[in-house]
Amino acid sequence: MSIPKEKIEEVRERASIVQVINEYVPLTKRGHNHVGLCPFHSEKSPSFTVNEEKKIFYCFGCNATGNVITFLMKKDGLAFPEAVRALASRYGITINESKSGVPDEREQIYSALKAASEYFSGMLRAAAGDPAKEYLKGRGLTGELAKRFHIGFAPNKWDGLFMFLKKKGIGVDVACKAGLLVKKDNGPGYYDRFRNRVIFPITDVRGRIIGFGGRALDEKSLPKYLNSPESPVFKKGETLFGLAQAKEAVSKEGYVLVVEGYFDLVALHRHGFLNSVATMGTALTTDHIRTLKGYTSSIYALFDSDEAGKKAALRGLNLFLNEDISCRAVLLNQGKDPDEFLQLAGPDALREAIVDAPTLMEYYLGSLRARLNMSAPEGKKKYFEDALSYLSKIGNLAERGHYATIVASTLGIGVDSVYDAIKGAGNPGSLKVKSGFQARSLPELTLLRVIMKHPELFSPEVETAFEAFTDDELKTAARAVAGLCREGVAVSGPALLERVEGEALKGSMAELLFREMDGFVEEPARMVQDSLKSIMNRGKVKTSTQDMIKLLEQMGKSDIAIELRKRIEVGPSGKRH
Numbered sequence: 257m258s259i260p261k262e263k264i265e266e267v268r269e270r271a272s273i274v275q276v277i278n279e280y281v282p283l284t285k286r287g288h289n290h291v292g293l294c295p296f297h298s299e300k301s302p303s304f305t306v307n308e309e310k311k312i313f314y315c316f317g318c319n320a321t322g323n324v325i326t327f328l329m330k331k332d333g334l335a336f337p338e339a340v341r342a343l344a345s346r347y348g349i350t351i352n353e354s355k356s357g358v359p360d361e362r363e364q365i366y367s368a369l370k371a372a373s374e375y376f377s378g379m380l381r382a383a384a385g386d387p388a389k390e391y392l393k394g395r396g397l398t399g400e401l402a403k404r405f406h407i408g409f410a411p412n413k414w415d416g417l418f419m420f421l422k423k424k425g426i427g428v429d430v431a432c433k434a435g436l437l438v439k440k441d442n443g444p445g446y447y448d449r450f451r452n453r454v455i456f457p458i459t460d461v462r463g464r465i466i467g468f469g470g471r472a473l474d475e476k477s478l479p480k481y482l483n484s485p486e487s488p489v490f491k492k493g494e495t496l497f498g499l500a501q502a503k504e505a506v507s508k509e510g511y512v513l514v515v516e517g518y519f520d521l522v523a524l525h526r527h528g529f530l531n532s533v534a535t536m537g538t539a540l541t542t543d544h545i546r547t548l549k550g551y552t553s554s555i556y557a558l559f560d561s562d563e564a565g566k567k568a569a570l571r572g573l574n575l576f577l578n579e580d581i582s583c584r585a586v587l588l589n590q591g592k593d594p595d596e597f598l599q600l601a602g603p604d605a606l607r608e609a610i611v612d613a614p615t616l617m618e619y620y621l622g623s624l625r626a627r628l629n630m631s632a633p634e635g636k637k638k639y640f641e642d643a644l645s646y647l648s649k650i651g652n653l654a655e656r657g658h659y660a661t662i663v664a665s666t667l668g669i670g671v672d673s674v675y676d677a678i679k680g681a682g683n684p685g686s687l688k689v690k691s692g693f694q695a696r697s698l699p700e701l702t703l704l705r706v707i708m709k710h711p712e713l714f715s716p717e718v719e720t721a722f723e724a725f726t727d728d729e730l731k732t733a734a735r736a737v738a739g740l741c742r743e744g745v746a747v748s749g750p751a752l753l754e755r756v757e758g759e760a761l762k763g764s765m766a767e768l769l770f771r772e773m774d775g776f777v778e779e780p781a782r783m784v785q786d787s788l789k790s791i792m793n794r795g796k797v798k799t800s801t802q803d804m805i806k807l808l809e810q811m812g813k814s815d816i817a818i819e820l821r822k823r824i825e826v827g828p829s830g831k832r833h
């Protein structure tokens with residue numbers, strides 16, 4: 257069941273990497289590149305770079321790199337053939353599988369879920385769905401909204417979906433893996449997982465159904481909310497309900513509103529807050545935050561103003577500090593949840609609450625201050641200690657300064673004392689480990705860069721120089737380039753990345769591809785000659801200088817000898833040359 261090699265090539269050739277990535281990460285054009293916020297690490301200013309011509313992406317922050325296929329694999333958790341097939345179908349490329357053409361397990365699960373969704377929405381439209389329609393109406397969820405979220409209904413039957421899937425030719429094994437059917441404990445047979453429930457289909461960002469959430473119609477039924485179990489296509493902690501519907505509005509508004517419940521989300525949509533998503537009953541996770549970061553750097557989480565809501569807001573603080581992204585706590589002072597708040601106070605009150613929303617850190621400092629006896633020395637000490645433990649986690653200097661000022665003025669001390677204390681607390685800072693080829697041997701780097709851009713200048717001399725590289729990583733990269741040149745294959749991003757092993761080296765390679773120096777094209781042939789000379793003469797220069805040093809020492813001119821020795825140690829690529 258393997259995909260022919262030329263089809264993989266065709267997919268890579270025809271798929272627009274900018275177009276595909278732009279659906280996950282809003283990109284803006286900058287020079288020859290498109291840039292956006294990296295979906296693979298925390299950042300506030302874009303270092304994630306995509307180049308249509310080179311057909312690769314590269315992050316200058318975390319060195320993540322790859323082509324359009326590996327991007328889908330990383331971002332959607334797809335296997336290689338799945339990613340190729342997804343792109344092929346999108347760009348109208350027909351792949352004739354060499355074997356029977358049986359779709360793989362994930363594809364089968366997607367089909368089962370899609371069929372189930374047809375069943376659920378059909379049941380809602382049917383007469384059997386009247387109680388559900390009544391219930392939804394009572395909660396303000398009708399017509400257009402129900403359609404936008406593809407709401408459905410699972411009737412109060414044990415085998416309704418079972419029979420439907422059977423007719424559709426979907427196997428019970430697949431239906432079980434998809435979380436639609438449950439195997440009976442006692443004896444043979446299967447039954448429907450969702451019964452007598454309003455059904456919310458859960459989709460991934462591309463709108464493919466990956467699971468369901470069901471709200472019991474009968475108030476006595478437990479649990480009140482039932483979600484699909486985790487499956488090969490559904491990971492609850494990574495999924496945000498409504499993101500497919502909200503992503504455009506999130507990019508437009510510049511921020512996202514996060515709630516926990518299905519009905520809270522629908523209520524927000526009903527009142528025009530289209531930039532909203534829901535976590536499906538759980539608190540925000542790191543994975544949620546990372547997903548959202550692909551769309552915005554500003555998260556507003558809605559919390560109830562009761563004790564539980566306040567606690568939930570504070571629990572999130574660490575998470576956001578670690579992910580280096582700003583979150584504001586929108587505290588609702590009426591109703592038991594956002595749905596009720598909107599009913600009681602209306603959308604304008606929510607807009608006001610959004611404008612007034614403190615950052616989680618401000619909220620934390622405020623509640624810490626309120627909780628402690630700030631007129632007693634013990635209270636001040638505790639406040640300082642607790643605040644410090646969070647302050648030292650803030651990587652951004654300007655942001656840290658903002659909070660340090662709040663802490664200083666609360667305690668009536670100078671802000672410098674706060675800074676000193678942060679330093680003493682062993683500030684982890686925001687420095688990221690930087691790899692890549694910068695600050696390596698300059699002639700080696702130059703030669704490699706010129707050849708990558710001008711493969712027509714590749715020659716046996718160049719290859720000899722490649723082999724004389726002293727930097728092992730650069731040598732591996734150079735060998736990959738040499739291989740492509742010898743075979744007459746275009747020196748392209750994807751081809752190069754395929755020929756080097758390991759994420760770190762791939763990252764360095766991509767960086768090289770993106771960091772093409774200005775004025776590069778002016779005199780490539782001369783640059784090759786110069787770097788060749790410099791690389792090949794290295795050994796000779798060293799010996800003759802060493803002879804000279806010996807001579808100088810014999811002459812008693814040790815000061816000049818010492819100076820020369822220093823130069824050798826710096827090497828021909830050093831600043832002194």
Ligand SMILES: [Zn+2]
Pocket residue numbers: 294295296297304315316317318319320
């Ligand atoms: Zn990154």
